[in-house]
Amino acid sequence: MSIEYLKDQLLEAIKLQTPDIKESDIQIVLTVLAIWDVGATQFMREAAEKAGIHNERLMLAFESEVAALWCALHYKSDFEQLIGSRYIVIDLGGGTADITVHERPSDNAIKLIHQPSGGAWGGVKVDEQFYQYLEKVLGNGVIEELRKNNLDDYYKLLRTFESKKRVDSIISARLTLTLPHALLKITKDKRKQTDQSGETKGDRIMIDPATVKGWFDIVVEPLIKQLNHLMKKDVVADIETIMLVGGFAECKYVQKRLKEELKNRKLIVPPEAVSVIAVYKSVSENPKYITGIGCTRIGTLWIENNKDIPLHMQEKEVTFMFGNTEIFVYVKQTETGREERLTLDCL
Structure with missing residues (x-):
C-alpha cells in the first residue's frame, strides 16, 4: 500500500514535467537495508509487484550503496581518492544502523566485500x-x-x-x-x-x-561495539576511511563519539545537498495535511543547500505569484541569495 502510494505520487510528479511519458518507460529503483536477509528482500520485491511495478522495471538496491554512489557523484573531491581502495559506509537512519564494507574498483562501480551488519540503532x-x-x-x-x-x-x-x-x-x-x-x-x-x-x-x-x-548512548554504544568487532576482521583492519550517511548521521554527538573511537581513521560526513520544496493544491478552504482528501501535489522544486552552513540553520523564502492561468513559485536561499523558480500551468 505504501509502495503503491509512493509510485503514484512519483508518476504524478513526473507527468507534470513530461506529460507524454509512459509508466513502462520508467525504471523503478527500490532501496532496501543491506542487513536484510534474502526472505525480507524477496518480500519487498513481491510487495512492489503487488503495487503495480512489473519485475522487469524493478531494481532493488542497498541503501548504503546508493548513498555511496550519490556521494561519489556530488562530492568528487572527497571520493576520487577512494578509487581502487576500500571503505566502510555507516548508514544511520531513523530505525536502523546499516554497516557495509565497499571497494571502488572504478569510477562508477561499487563492490560489496564483506557481509553487512547492523542493528536497531537509529x-x-x-x-x-x-x-x-x-x-x-x-x-x-x-x-x-x-x-x-x-x-x-x-x-x-x-x-x-x-x-x-x-x-x-x-x-x-x-x-x-x-x-x-x-x-x-x-x-x-x-x-x-x-x-x-x-x-x-x-x-x-x-x-x-x-x-x-x-x-x-543506548544506540551509540552498540554501534561502536559492532564497529570495533568489525575492525578485527582481516579484510577491514587496514581500512582508513569511514563514510557516515543518513538522517541520524547529522547528529553532532554521534559524529563526535565515532571520531573519538576511530582516531586513526578518516570520517566523512557528506552534508545534505538539496532541499525539496513540494507544491500542493487542495479542494479544502483551510487544508491542514497533504494526505487529506482532495490534496494533490502539482509541482516540486529542488534548491541546492549551502555546504558551509549547518542544514538546521539554513532558511528558505518561498514566494507565490499568480498570473492568468499560471502560478509562479520562487524559492530563495537567504544566506546565499540563490534562487530557483517553478512555473505551474493551471489549464
Missing part, C-alpha cells in the same frame, strides 16, 4: 527515550493523547526535538524545550511527582545533559 530510539521521559515527568499517556487529539502540536514537538538532536550542545548543556500548549493542558489532569532530573518552568521543560546523553 534516531527513532532516541525519540522513544525522549517521549518515555516526558511521560514520566508529565504523566502516563500524555504523548499518545497529544498525538490522537492535537496532531499539529505533536509534530511541532517532534520537529523541535529533531532540530535539538543535531546541535553541538545537545549533551553538554541543559536541554530546554518549550512545550506545546495542548500538551500542558493534557498534563494538568495527569501530572504526578517524579524523581527524574527534569523540571518544568511555565511552558518549558529543562533536562539534565547526563539524562540526554543516556538516550543517545
Whole structure:
C-alpha cells in the first residue's frame, strides 16, 4: 500500500514535467537495508509487484550503496581518492544502523566485500527515550493523547526535538524545550511527582545533559561495539576511511563519539545537498495535511543547500505569484541569495 502510494505520487510528479511519458518507460529503483536477509528482500520485491511495478522495471538496491554512489557523484573531491581502495559506509537512519564494507574498483562501480551488519540503532530510539521521559515527568499517556487529539502540536514537538538532536550542545548543556500548549493542558489532569532530573518552568521543560546523553548512548554504544568487532576482521583492519550517511548521521554527538573511537581513521560526513520544496493544491478552504482528501501535489522544486552552513540553520523564502492561468513559485536561499523558480500551468 505504501509502495503503491509512493509510485503514484512519483508518476504524478513526473507527468507534470513530461506529460507524454509512459509508466513502462520508467525504471523503478527500490532501496532496501543491506542487513536484510534474502526472505525480507524477496518480500519487498513481491510487495512492489503487488503495487503495480512489473519485475522487469524493478531494481532493488542497498541503501548504503546508493548513498555511496550519490556521494561519489556530488562530492568528487572527497571520493576520487577512494578509487581502487576500500571503505566502510555507516548508514544511520531513523530505525536502523546499516554497516557495509565497499571497494571502488572504478569510477562508477561499487563492490560489496564483506557481509553487512547492523542493528536497531537509529534516531527513532532516541525519540522513544525522549517521549518515555516526558511521560514520566508529565504523566502516563500524555504523548499518545497529544498525538490522537492535537496532531499539529505533536509534530511541532517532534520537529523541535529533531532540530535539538543535531546541535553541538545537545549533551553538554541543559536541554530546554518549550512545550506545546495542548500538551500542558493534557498534563494538568495527569501530572504526578517524579524523581527524574527534569523540571518544568511555565511552558518549558529543562533536562539534565547526563539524562540526554543516556538516550543517545543506548544506540551509540552498540554501534561502536559492532564497529570495533568489525575492525578485527582481516579484510577491514587496514581500512582508513569511514563514510557516515543518513538522517541520524547529522547528529553532532554521534559524529563526535565515532571520531573519538576511530582516531586513526578518516570520517566523512557528506552534508545534505538539496532541499525539496513540494507544491500542493487542495479542494479544502483551510487544508491542514497533504494526505487529506482532495490534496494533490502539482509541482516540486529542488534548491541546492549551502555546504558551509549547518542544514538546521539554513532558511528558505518561498514566494507565490499568480498570473492568468499560471502560478509562479520562487524559492530563495537567504544566506546565499540563490534562487530557483517553478512555473505551474493551471489549464
